[in-house]
Amino acid sequence: xxxxxxxxxxxxxxxxxxxxxxxxxxxxxxxxxxxxxxxxxxxxxxxxxxxxxxxxxxxxxxxxxxxxxxxxxxxxxxxxxxxxxxxxxxxxxxxxxxxxxxxxxxxxxxxxxxxxxxxxxxxxxxxxxxxxxxxxxxxxxxxxxxxxxxxxxxxxxxxxxxxxxxxxxxxxxxxxxxx
Amino acid sequence: xxxxxxxxxxxxxxxxxxxxxxxxxxxxxxxxxxxxxxxxxxxxxxxxxxxxxxxxxxxxxxxxxxxxxxxxxxxxxxxxxxxxxxxxxxxxxxxxxxxxxxxxxxxxxxxxxxxxxxxxxxxxxxxxxxxxxxxxxxxxxxxxxxxxxxxxxxxxxxxxxxxxxxxxxxxxxxxxxxxxxxxxxxxxxxxxxxxxxxxxxxxxxxxxxxxxxxxxxxxxxxxxxxxxxxxxxxxxxxxxxxxxxxxxxxxxxxxxxxxxxxxxxxxxxxxxxxxxxxxxxxxxxxxxxxxxxxxxxxxxxxxxxxxxxxxxxxxxxxxxxxxxxxxxxxxxxxxx
Numbered sequence: 001x002x003x004x005x006x007x008x009x010x011x012x013x014x015x016x017x018x019x020x021x022x023x024x025x026x027x028x029x030x031x032x033x034x035x036x037x038x039x040x041x042x043x044x045x046x047x048x049x050x051x052x053x054x055x056x057x058x059x060x061x062x063x064x065x066x067x068x069x070x071x072x073x074x075x076x077x078x079x080x081x082x083x084x085x086x087x088x089x090x091x092x093x094x095x096x097x098x099x100x101x102x103x104x105x106x107x108x109x110x111x112x113x114x115x116x117x118x119x120x121x122x123x124x125x126x127x128x129x130x131x132x133x134x135x136x137x138x139x140x141x142x143x144x145x146x147x148x149x150x151x152x153x154x155x156x157x158x159x160x161x162x163x164x165x166x167x168x169x170x171x172x173x174x175x176x177x178x179x
Numbered sequence: 180x181x182x183x184x185x186x187x188x189x190x191x192x193x194x195x196x197x198x199x200x201x202x203x204x205x206x207x208x209x210x211x212x213x214x215x216x217x218x219x220x221x222x223x224x225x226x227x228x229x230x231x232x233x234x235x236x237x238x239x240x241x242x243x244x245x246x247x248x249x250x251x252x253x254x255x256x257x258x259x260x261x262x263x264x265x266x267x268x269x270x271x272x273x274x275x276x277x278x279x280x281x282x283x284x285x286x287x288x289x290x291x292x293x294x295x296x297x298x299x300x301x302x303x304x305x306x307x308x309x310x311x312x313x314x315x316x317x318x319x320x321x322x323x324x325x326x327x328x329x330x331x332x333x334x335x336x337x338x339x340x341x342x343x344x345x346x347x348x349x350x351x352x353x354x355x356x357x358x359x360x361x362x363x364x365x366x367x368x369x370x371x372x373x374x375x376x377x378x379x380x381x382x383x384x385x386x387x388x389x390x391x392x393x394x395x396x397x398x399x400x401x402x403x404x405x406x407x408x409x410x411x412x413x414x415x416x417x418x419x420x421x422x423x424x425x426x427x428x429x430x431x432x433x434x435x436x437x438x439x440x441x442x443x444x445x446x447x448x449x450x451x452x453x454x455x456x457x458x459x460x461x462x463x464x465x466x467x468x469x470x471x472x473x474x475x476x477x478x479x480x481x482x483x484x485x486x487x488x489x490x491x492x493x494x495x496x497x498x499x500x501x502x503x504x505x506x507x508x509x510x511x512x513x514x515x
Contacts, residue, residue, distance in 0.1 A: 005312075005319065009318070009319055011213075013317060014213070014216075014217035016213060016214070019213050020206060020210065023209060027202060027205075028194060028195065028197060031195045031197050032194055032195045036190075041195070044195070045197075045201045045205075049201075049204065049208060052205055052206075052208075052209040053205075053208050056209040056210070056213035056216070057212045057215070057216060058216075059213055059216045059217070067460060100193050100194060100195060101194050101195070101196055113192070116189060117192065117193055120186065120190060121193065124190070136190070139191050140191060140193055170186050174186065
């Protein structure tokens with residue numbers, strides 16, 4: 001929190017090192033969110049690129065009182081949604097498949113973990129976009145339902161319902177794989 | 180697939196490794212975009228003035244008092260038995276949160292140039308407490324977290340990567356309770372109505388405000404005297420005639436103590452841009468101290484401070500803090 005506030009103030013004052021540090025700090029986090037939302041590595045990279053360029057261009061305007069991490073996640077989510085809308089008009093634009101890897105926290109062998117994550121990622125991709133967005137932004141990005149409600153411009157209750165439906169559907173899909 | 184109750188954990192563990200060429204492209208483009216706006220940022224007049232930078236040590240232990248005094252002034256001003264004050268108190272009872280900006284200036288008596296000055300952002304929420312961010316020349320030099328539930332103040336110096344923590348004793352705690360705008364009972368106890376005089380009306384930022392003055396406010400007791408011995412404190416409070424909420428608070432007085440290295444100083448603070456019932460992100464109140472920050476031993480400071488109070492070691496606490504912070508600061512400056 002303190003580091004982020006300092007980085008943000010330095011960034012606003014024009015220090016390139018601050019922008020570099022912000023990018024390095026949140027690159028993996030944001031790329032993972034974009035990839036989980038889009039299920040497309042190439043598009044996720046583009047979203048991350050455009051989000052950061054726009055962020056850099058806003059140095060003289062940005063007024064951020066909240067959490068930098070959540071702010072960046074919201075930027076990525078907004079751009080991902082725009083891309084999904086465009087995609088629905090141009091479905092052939094989907095290309096590179098995403099390769100999720102396990103983070104360092106798990107106890108099991110990396111290969112096993114990676115395989116499980118791939119299944120989860122595939123299942124996430126089958127969710128309707130609104131549900132997918134809620135599940136990913138809540139569980140991976142760490143956004144609160146209230147923040148997601150603001151982003152989706154719906155009530156908190158609607159977001160909670162989407163989350164419940166999304167998780168139930170994921171369970172159903174993954175359990176279906178067992179049988 | 181194993182039981183689906185692990186879904187939440189698995190999603191949380193998703194991770195994509197960025198490609199090196201993508202990272203480079205993104206960063207290069209972002210830096211280039213940033214560079215374009217740097218000129219406009221740096222050429223624009225900054226809201227923070229150029230002032231002394233190396234006074235951090237002098238505000239270390241006194242930060243707790245700074246947190247209290249600013250908020251204290253705010254509430255102290257709700258005084259008296261006049262109809263206006265009753266209305267203002269009623270309005271304030273309904274306030275759930277606020278944020279404000281302030282300009283704080285210390286000038287040694289007999290000198291013209293300020294001894295220390297900073298700009299302050301202040302947040303208050305009854306659920307979380309108060310936070311002050313102090314900026315010197317646009318640089319965040321200090322954060323003070325005043326937690327009502329934990330009954331403590333945490334003071335962080337990001338430039339030095341040090342922090343210290345003070346627990347409230349009962350007397351300080353009773354002062355801190357007044358920072359709750361809803362605590363009008365406490366507010367009423369602090370001032371006698373006969374000490375409040377009207378200053379008339381004035382336009383501030385396009386709004387008509389009515390002014391009130393309270394002179395010679397007794398804010399601090401023996402407990403805090405070693406840090407900040409305030410005298411002849413006058414407070415002007417300007418109330419928005421339409422909303423009946425304070426919109427500007429001007430406080431000034433004389434004081435000396437640890438905060439000023441025992442120099443006799445004039446103190447002036449102007450609180451402005453007060454916004455009520457604003458939504459404040461909870462993370463503002465979470466210090467979340469980075470691992471590489473060093474805790475200055477508060478016991479050391481408190482012990483020396485108590486001795487200072489007794490007059491045994493007049494500058495003990497100041498020296499302790501000064502040494503701690505400067506030792507660290509010098510190292511950081513050299514490494515830059």
